[in-house]
Amino acid sequence: MSTDYREISHNGLWKNNPALVQLLGLCPLLAVSGSVVNALGLALATTLVLVGSNVAVSLIRKTVSDAVRLPAFVMIIASFTTCTELLMKAFTYELYQVLGIFIPLIVTNCAILGRADAFASKNRVGASAFDGLMMGLGFGLVLITVGAIREILGNGTLFADMHLLLGPMAENWTLTLFSDYSGLLVAVLPPGAFIVTGFLIAIKNAIDAEVEKREKAKRTEPVTKGSKRVRTTGTIT
Amino acid sequence: MAFMKMSSPHAHRAGDTGDVMKQVILACTPGLIALSYFFGPGSIFNVVIASGFAVAFEAAILKLRNRPIGFYLNDYSAVVTGVLLGLALPPYCPWWIIAIGVGSAIVLAKHLYGGMGYNPFNPAMVGYVVLLISFPLEMTQWASPRPVLEQGQSLVGPLSALGQIWLGIPIDGYSGATPLDLFKQNDSQLVEHFYTAEPLFANARWAGAGWEWVNIGFLLGGGYLLYKRIFTWHTPVSMLAAIFIMSVVFYDGGSSHSGGSPYLHLLSGATMLGAFFIATDPVSSAVSTKGRLIYGAGIGVLVYLIRVWGNYPDAVAFAVLLMNFAAPFIDHYTLPRTYGHSSARRATEKSE
Numbered sequence: 001m002s003t004d005y006r007e008i009s010h011n012g013l014w015k016n017n018p019a020l021v022q023l024l025g026l027c028p029l030l031a032v033s034g035s036v037v038n039a040l041g042l043a044l045a046t047t048l049v050l051v052g053s054n055v056a057v058s059l060i061r062k063t064v065s066d067a068v069r070l071p072a073f074v075m076i077i078a079s080f081t082t083c084t085e086l087l088m089k090a091f092t093y094e095l096y097q098v099l100g101i102f103i104p105l106i107v108t109n110c111a112i113l114g115r116a117d118a119f120a121s122k123n124r125v126g127a128s129a130f131d132g133l134m135m136g137l138g139f140g141l142v143l144i145t146v147g148a149i150r151e152i153l154g155n156g157t158l159f160a161d162m163h164l165l166l167g168p169m170a171e172n173w174t175l176t177l178f179s180d181y182s183g184l185l186v187a188v189l190p191p192g193a194f195i196v197t198g199f200l201i202a203i204k205n206a207i208d209a210e211v212e213k214r215e216k217a218k219r220t221e222p223v224t225k226g227s228k229r230v231r232t233t234g235t236i237t
Numbered sequence: 238m239a240f241m242k243m244s245s246p247h248a249h250r251a252g253d254t255g256d257v258m259k260q261v262i263l264a265c266t267p268g269l270i271a272l273s274y275f276f277g278p279g280s281i282f283n284v285v286i287a288s289g290f291a292v293a294f295e296a297a298i299l300k301l302r303n304r305p306i307g308f309y310l311n312d313y314s315a316v317v318t319g320v321l322l323g324l325a326l327p328p329y330c331p332w333w334i335i336a337i338g339v340g341s342a343i344v345l346a347k348h349l350y351g352g353m354g355y356n357p358f359n360p361a362m363v364g365y366v367v368l369l370i371s372f373p374l375e376m377t378q379w380a381s382p383r384p385v386l387e388q389g390q391s392l393v394g395p396l397s398a399l400g401q402i403w404l405g406i407p408i409d410g411y412s413g414a415t416p417l418d419l420f421k422q423n424d425s426q427l428v429e430h431f432y433t434a435e436p437l438f439a440n441a442r443w444a445g446a447g448w449e450w451v452n453i454g455f456l457l458g459g460g461y462l463l464y465k466r467i468f469t470w471h472t473p474v475s476m477l478a479a480i481f482i483m484s485v486v487f488y489d490g491g492s493s494h495s496g497g498s499p500y501l502h503l504l505s506g507a508t509m510l511g512a513f514f515i516a517t518d519p520v521s522s523a524v525s526t527k528g529r530l531i532y533g534a535g536i537g538v539l540v541y542l543i544r545v546w547g548n549y550p551d552a553v554a555f556a557v558l559l560m561n562f563a564a565p566f567i568d569h570y571t572l573p574r575t576y577g578h579s580s581a582r583r584a585t586e587k588s589e
Contacts, residue, residue, distance in 0.1 A: 183371075184371045186367050186371040187371075189370060191367075
């Protein structure tokens, strides 16, 4: 099977985006996107697990029989999630505490099992790793966008507490967009996550529809000068 | 002579959605007058500003959706949403709170679900709940009613009201807790002692100074709508009956842990506004007669539960939204039997 890296990245980032099109992994997407730092932390963790599990699944794809493939995939994903959890505990302990249960819950993120079964178990290692990276990026970008919108609406800030993830150099990254802002609390609460995600999906669909309309307009040939009538059946010869 | 085939409903009445909506707006006046008499002009400003925003948002989103603007604005449903939200909001709240509330009501709750007639939730209550959970501080302050003002203090005038609403110039000491809020915070005094100690209750006949008359005003308006047959009696009566029964059962003889007397629950907060103007929304409520009885009773029970054991002092908005969720489910199980059939039949059922 030939590998088309362009198509894989287009699929992961836009056409088949895990969050906006497949609607997979919505539980972490909605639950921890209250601020950019939470979103970025979870996006990195998920991407790490996704790349690792895709590579491992791709490596064993010929030795594991169909009957036991799902338990095997789940075991692999669980191992990578545990690694990620331990890494986060070691290096970004505060963020680990903020994200809490949602780090172990990466195991149940159906986007990861979905990619393992739909792509990695049928493709070579290089393509699988790249697919994992692109799916993770696509998921992460949506996660960060939702996080940024909710943080701006809910707290009036952007990049608050980034030092939890990136260390002391990010201490002063907090952008206060509106001073003396009372905060639209609903944006930080769960309903806000649903509303913001819904709007993002709507915007993506609107962009797709617009692109398709333009391409269609490009494809149809202009009516030639001599034609007087429009025929509804058959082809004009 | 030509016989035309017509499907039900066969009984018509003159008028359209616009007329119904205008009647609803008209029926709000007694309540609005009572609100303005006891709390100053704040509610009038609320209603006017909210209706203005509602029409603006409705026109903008209709334009965005390529729908006929004039046709839909003429049914006055946006104005009704604005008026109801304006009545529910605390007087003298800043204009941007009204704008956010009306925006969520019209755009999120109404048009994202398909517009007039397709909204599963009552738009005004969605707007109210968005505001209540977003701005708890601003939303739980209510102006002090006329009878409890101290010597020399007067109601807020129109000019200082406008200053507060548009420019954020604060008015000193005009606001306090609502009767339901006060009552909820009491956990040490007998109801009898509590009533004499709190000016809000000491200056009232039944259920909080000013509030009882506001509720009676909405009750009058609701009676007018019933007389005009805008809606049937089932939803409001079963809702009020449920609140009455719950408050009698849990009155507890007026101890310090009492849930509050039936008077307090029927004539305070948004009970009457909710019963006659919110719960009767034809789009988001249950449809059949039996269904409406269940729907109203559900709202009444939820109102009492949230008021007494929940986190919020008043609960009409939450109760209505929760029962809106349940309305299709209620309809599913309360299909009326159609003439000629021995049992109820679903429209989707395959005919033999």
